[in-house]
Amino acid sequence: MEIGGTLIAGPAKGPLKGDIVVPGDKSMSHRAVMLASLADGVTEIHGFLPGEDNISTAQVFVDMGVRIEWLNDEKTSLRVFGVGLHGLKQPDIVLNAGNAGTCVRLMTGVLAGQSFSSTMTGDASLRKRPMKRVVDPVRKMGAIVEGNEAGNLLPITITGGKLTAIHHVSEVASAQVKSCVLLAGLYADGITKVNEPKPTRDHTERMLPLFGQPVEVASDGTISLHPTDRLTAPADNVVIPADPSSACFFAVAASLVKDSDVTLKSIGINDRRDGWRRVMSDMGAALLLENEASVGEEPVADVRVRSGGLHGMVVNPDDVPDAIDEFPVLFAAAALADGEFVLADAEELRVKESDRISAMADALSAAGADITEMPDGAVIHGLASLKGDVDVDALGDHRIAMAMAVAAQRAEGEIRIHNAAAIATSFPNFVTLAQSIGMNVRWADEQ
Numbered sequence: 001m002e003i004g005g006t007l008i009a010g011p012a013k014g015p016l017k018g019d020i021v022v023p024g025d026k027s028m029s030h031r032a033v034m035l036a037s038l039a040d041g042v043t044e045i046h047g048f049l050p051g052e053d054n055i056s057t058a059q060v061f062v063d064m065g066v067r068i069e070w071l072n073d074e075k076t077s078l079r080v081f082g083v084g085l086h087g088l089k090q091p092d093i094v095l096n097a098g099n100a101g102t103c104v105r106l107m108t109g110v111l112a113g114q115s116f117s118s119t120m121t122g123d124a125s126l127r128k129r130p131m132k133r134v135v136d137p138v139r140k141m142g143a144i145v146e147g148n149e150a151g152n153l154l155p156i157t158i159t160g161g162k163l164t165a166i167h168h169v170s171e172v173a174s175a176q177v178k179s180c181v182l183l184a185g186l187y188a189d190g191i192t193k194v195n196e197p198k199p200t201r202d203h204t205e206r207m208l209p210l211f212g213q214p215v216e217v218a219s220d221g222t223i224s225l226h227p228t229d230r231l232t233a234p235a236d237n238v239v240i241p242a243d244p245s246s247a248c249f250f251a252v253a254a255s256l257v258k259d260s261d262v263t264l265k266s267i268g269i270n271d272r273r274d275g276w277r278r279v280m281s282d283m284g285a286a287l288l289l290e291n292e293a294s295v296g297e298e299p300v301a302d303v304r305v306r307s308g309g310l311h312g313m314v315v316n317p318d319d320v321p322d323a324i325d326e327f328p329v330l331f332a333a334a335a336l337a338d339g340e341f342v343l344a345d346a347e348e349l350r351v352k353e354s355d356r357i358s359a360m361a362d363a364l365s366a367a368g369a370d371i372t373e374m375p376d377g378a379v380i381h382g383l384a385s386l387k388g389d390v391d392v393d394a395l396g397d398h399r400i401a402m403a404m405a406v407a408a409q410r411a412e413g414e415i416r417i418h419n420a421a422a423i424a425t426s427f428p429n430f431v432t433l434a435q436s437i438g439m440n441v442r443w444a445d446e447q
């Protein structure tokens with residue numbers, strides 16, 4: 001959690017216009033570096049997200065003896081010299097996932113399969129997030145996990161080895177849990193199966209076959225994986241598409257600011273990440289899909305967004321996992337839409353980098369919005385504008401900071417967003433790109 005860093009945002013001085021190329025997908029960047037490290041051979045990755053979260057994942061593998069060569073200064077291209085499934089070296093330091101839940105939870109699966117002990121920790125935010133959801137299944141598979149509060153809180157020490165295959169029926173709809181179990185399943189003695197209460201992002205299932213490892217998904221949603229001795233570096237480079245979770249900030253901003261017309265270039269439109277587009281379309285946003293194509297195993301398209309009268313709606317519970325990271329900025333949209341917006345069944349938002357329901361309720365209320373927290377969501381009545389000249393706290397959560405920068409575009413004066421430096425975890429060039437389409441946002445220490 002990065003504390004510090006103040007953004008000064010809003011109001012927009014005119015329509016937002018232009019094309020935007022947002023950085024690579026965070027979820028896929030984590031997985032690409034993991035699978036490349038565990039493969040035999042050399043993998044070149046392009047479109048990598050150089051956010052702090054993904055750099056933490058790369059560093060974790062460097063700390064276990066994997067050689068990674070950065071191919072450009074921006075750190076969007078890299079070459080990973082894979083060591084094979086059994087080639088990682090026991091780290092002589094504590095592995096640090098920083099702010100990244102995805103790193104620590106997927107690595108729990110990888111480390112469960114290693115014949116050594118290793119300890120993982122993270123920053124103050126990550127050390128508060130629940131790990132039992134991944135610790136329980138790897139314990140069932142045979143790994144020994146010790147940690148604070150019975151292994152629910154970091155730091156955790158994992159002693160791995162040969163694992164027993166399990167059929168894990170997850171209580172939470174979490175791609176991190178599913179991916180942890182599948183990665184551990186590579187090291188198991190039989191077929192590992194996972195069921196989840198609602199389908200979640202399937203990047204692990206799509207990417208493993210690129211490394212020679214098929215994953216079966218049955219019509220009832222059961223995901224099965226056979227164990228293997230080796231993953232193989234793909235003959236082609238792994239190319240990562242632009243992150244829809246980052247693009248969504250500009251989609252909401254363009255919808256909210258009168259006469260805007262912004263195109264988000266070549267972003268991922270995988271159904272399991274596309275909940276934000278379904279929610280925004282149901283709110284009346286003018287979104288147009290252009291130039292549909294594929295990047296590797298993932299569908300992409302340009303999404304053109306023109307400003308439009310957004311209205312409230314009731315979010316379909318089935319869309320919740322598919323838009324889980326976008327709700328902070330969707331709350332900002334709802335706070336400035338006509339009528340009532342209702343989100344339920346989204347208690348997972350309370351265990352992200354911050355409690356995102358209360359963080360957004362506090363920040364939007366401070367700016368005059370009408371938002372009522374519910375245990376598993378919120379009810380929001382939209383207003384024509386937010387108050388200016390207010391201070392809000394992003395609590396070191398990147399998505400709260402960016403969501404409030406978007407909301408501020410329709411404020412009556414500047415909103416000062418404190419503890420916003422964590423934007424660097426997922427979207428280091430957010431401010432520069434926002435400025436490029438005309439958003440009014442800057443760092444307080446910028447002139």
Ligand SMILES: O=C(O)C1=C[C@@H](OP(=O)(O)O)[C@@H](O)[C@H](O)C1
Nearest residue numbers: 027102173174175176177324325
């Ligand atoms: O698997 C992933 O890459 C992610 C899964 C989601 O978390 P959960 O699995 O906890 O829902 C999401 O919030 C996170 O940003 C990335």
Ligand SMILES: C=C(OP(=O)(O)O)C(=O)O
Nearest residue numbers: 099100101102103325352
């Ligand atoms: C929840 C997020 O990430 P993670 O779980 O990897 O920290 C996010 O990026 O919004």
